Amino acid sequence: MRSVALGAFKTYYTTATLSGITDPNIVLDLRSKIDSMGFYEEFEVNRVVFVEINPDSKQAQLEAAIAPVAIRLLKQFKEAQTEFKAATANKDAKAGAAAEDQMDALLLFRADMGTFHRLYAFLSQIFDYGNTDIEKRSIFLRLIPPELYEALRELR
Numbered sequence: 001m002r003s004v005a006l007g008a009f010k011t012y013y014t015t016a017t018l019s020g021i022t023d024p025n026i027v028l029d030l031r032s033k034i035d036s037m038g039f040y041e042e043f044e045v046n047r048v049v050f051v052e053i054n055p056d057s058k059q060a061q062l063e064a065a066i067a068p069v070a071i072r073l074l075k076q077f078k079e080a081q082t083e084f085k086a087a088t089a090n091k092d093a094k095a096g097a098a099a100e101d102q103m104d105a106l107l108l109f110r111a112d113m114g115t116f117h118r119l120y121a122f123l124s125q126i127f128d129y130g131n132t133d134i135e136k137r138s139i140f141l142r143l144i145p146p147e148l149y150e151a152l153r154e155l156r
Contacts, residue, residue, distance in 0.1 A: 024127040030116045031137050037109050039076075040069050045140045052139055066143050077106045113141045 051057045051065045080102035087096035120138045129135070 022123070022126065024123055024129070027116065027120050027123055027129070027134060030112060030119065031134060034109065034112050034116060034137070034141070037105065037112075039073055039106070039109050040140075044069050045136050048140050048143055049136045052143060062143070070144060073106060073109075077103060080106070113144060117142050 048062070048065045048069075051061050080099045084096055084099035084103065087093075087099055117138060120134065124135075124138075
């Protein structure tokens with residue numbers, strides 16, 4: 001019985017390859033892309049990370065650290081959505097396109113946050129980035145409340 005299982009395993013072991021992306025630079029590129037979107041500031045990342053890694057921190061402190069970013073992102077999306085609805089009602093194509101671009105940028109940011117976190121979690125097991133800023137981004141983006149993801153998805 002054991003040789004049958006071993007034989008079956010060897011089939012996959014010798015032919016298995018990592019599917020997807022294993023280029024460590026993709027994490028760096030994605031970090032640059034996310035940073036350049038301008039939806040958060042470096043001090044906000046540092047504030048959240050400081051609270052997260054402090055063993056004496058309380059959940060309320062973490063929520064208070066991340067709340068300004070989450071509230072701002074949600075507010076920006078709701079404003080863009082309201083502007084889009086108003087532009088559509090007024091048949092203002094230019095304003096509608098601008099509002100839609102803003103909503104799309106926020107939705108792309110949401111998607112990129114998740115992608116960054118998943119890629120970093122996987123690739124950091126293989127590559128040593130030797131860069132605390134990458135780890136900080138991973139912590140920060142992981143802590144963006146799931147409710148924000150849901151709210152942005154539902155508002156579209």
